[in-house]
Amino acid sequence: MGSRIRTAQKQARELGRLRTGYSIPSDDPKKRPRPVKSKTWVLSSHSEHYVTAAAEAWGGNVERWQPQGNGAPQFRVITEAEQLEAILPPGDPLSQANEMWNKGGCARRCDGETEQISRHPCLCLAEHGPEWHQLRQDIRTKDKVCAATSRLNVILPDMPDVGVWRVETHSWYAANELAGTVDMVLSGTGGKGLVPVTLRIEPRTRVAGGQTKHFPVVVVEIRGVTTRQALTGPLPTAVALDPSGSSQAVAAIEGPKGRDWIAEAAGVLTSDDVRDLWMEAQTAGAVHPKGTDPLSKQLMAIAAAKDDENSREKQGKTDPVPDAEGVYEAEVVTEEQPARPAWPAVAQPRA
Structure with missing residues (x-):
């Protein structure tokens, strides 16, 4: 059995990014590229064969792509898919912070209360008040406040190699919804096991100050299993990888139906x-x-209680005595019966 560095952070290799938009060159070469919101998922990676596999699965054309800034050239595909089947990996797959970036890197990273770089109270709140995040809706004030940045790691089960893809969104509304969904799942699984989900780009509309804003929001939905199953505990790997094809295992998780x-x-x-x-x-x-499901464990507990009860009854019995005619009660002996089927190894009731 191999050993591990106990203090090392264990994380899967990042294979690429999932994006809800892309940029196109500006008509003015002196200006920055113009961002475009996408109705379909955009995948990018340093490895061309990952992007090629994505194009084969979800449509689109593979192209060379230069990220803004000084990043190395990558490959990108603007797919035709508005939703993707994915899996939440074990642990906490979500990381969030209010961030402000400039040419020198990350200038602010705040948890909503304390700005982590300066160690001062939230600067956006102090400068602009509790509705500071709305300033990002206006192009004139967008760069004056942080962006609510959410990074969600997911597994794309139909893509090559083992690793995670990172979904990054700067939507204030997505930040709240993602945290609520992920925290609810973690409360049931304890961060153990895999959870099948669907990633969807949902168009939203907001009317404020006499203006109507249209924006996309990343939505994470539980896929192939019910809320009861997702919150009961870690799902079997077979169910997480193929919920539709594991009806027997899913039925076992659901528990009793019909009979009590x-x-x-x-x-x-x-x-x-x-x-x-x-x-x-x-x-x-x-x-x-x-025998790993909740119902089996309840039945095992009942069986163990029956054994304890019968054991106490046997210990309380006295030696047999004859009746009025001097006859002892006879013990009935029958022919040897076939052995009863045993509990599964993992479901043996405790003595």
């Missing part, structure tokens, strides 16, 4: 009866064959 397995288990006499009931539940697709 818990009530039936509580009404039987022995742990063997509970085990037989579990086998019926497995045949009905109500539990996972390995």
Whole structure:
């Protein structure tokens, strides 16, 4: 078994970026390229074969692309896809900060309360008040305040290689929605396992100050499983990779349907009866064959309680005594019965 550096930060390699816009050259060569909002996803990467695979999957033409600033040339494709199937990786995939960048790099990075570089209270709030983020809606004041920057790492399961793609958005509204969705998922999974999602570019409209603004927002939706399944705990990898093709595993996560397995288990006499009931539940697709689902664990607990109860009854019995005619109660011995099916190895009830 290999060892690891315990203090090293473990993170997957970034394969490329997912963008909701692109830039085109300005008519005036002295001016910066003009940004364009895209209705479809834009993928960029330093590796051409990643972008080529994206073009084959979602349409578009691969082109050489020079990022603004001094970045190295990359490859880019403006796809025809308004939504992408993706997977949230383990851990916390979302990073957020209010940021201001200039030619010298990041000038401000704030958590909403403290600006991390200067260690001063939020500068945008102090300079412009609680509605400072609305200044970014006006091209004249856009560069005077920070942008609510959200970076979300996702896995694109149909792309080559192992790693993550980074979704970056500077939308104030997307920042709030992304954080709410991701935090809700993390509350159920504890940051363990994979979660299937759909990434969608949703057009929004906002009317304020007599002006109507149209803008895109990145939306993350749970894909292929219900909210109950996503919040119950880490999903099996097979379900996360192919929710539509794992109906048996998904049914096991959902728990009982139709029959009240818990009530039936509580009404039987022995742990063997509970085990037989579990086998019926497995045949009905109500539990996972390995016994890792919540219903199996509840049935195991009931079986263990039955064993404890029967053990206490045996310990409380006294030696047999004869009746009025001097006859002892006989123990009935039957022919050897076939062995009952055992619990799965991971679902053995504790003694």
